[in-house]
Every structure is written in structure tokens, then in C-alpha cells.
Amino acid sequence: MSYIKQVAQEMKRVTWPSFKDVNRFTWVVILMIIFFSLFFALTDTAFSALMDWLIGLI
Numbered sequence: 001m002s003y004i005k006q007v008a009q010e011m012k013r014v015t016w017p018s019f020k021d022v023n024r025f026t027w028v029v030i031l032m033i034i035f036f037s038l039f040f041a042l043t044d045t046a047f048s049a050l051m052d053w054l055i056g057l058i
């Protein structure tokens with residue numbers, strides 16, 4: 001039971017982010033996921049086209 005009491009005490013010390021902060025960080029993560037997904041998709045497409053072109057030369 002000591003462990004549970006210590007956890008409860010520590011949880012009281014935690015500074016929780018506000019709803020505004022959580023909402024803002026969530027949108028930042030979503031936008032970064034979209035950005036990097038598009039970046040890697042375009043990079044993959046470009047390298048694939050380059051490799052197809054190089055193999056076509058053989």
C-alpha cells in the first residue's frame with residue numbers, strides 16, 4: 001500500500017498542461033505527420049523514378 005500512496009503523492013506534484021496547450025501540441029504533431037508523410041512520399045517517388053530511369057539505360 002505504501003507504493004500506491006507514494007504514487008498518489010507524486011501525482012499531486014505533477015504540473016499538467018492546460019487544455020489549450022494539449023490542443024496546440026496535438027495539432028503540431030498532426031501537421032508534422034502530414035508534412036513528413038508528404039516529404040517521404042515525394043522523395044520515394046523521385047528515387048523510384050530515378051532508379052527506373054537508370055535501370056532502363058542498361
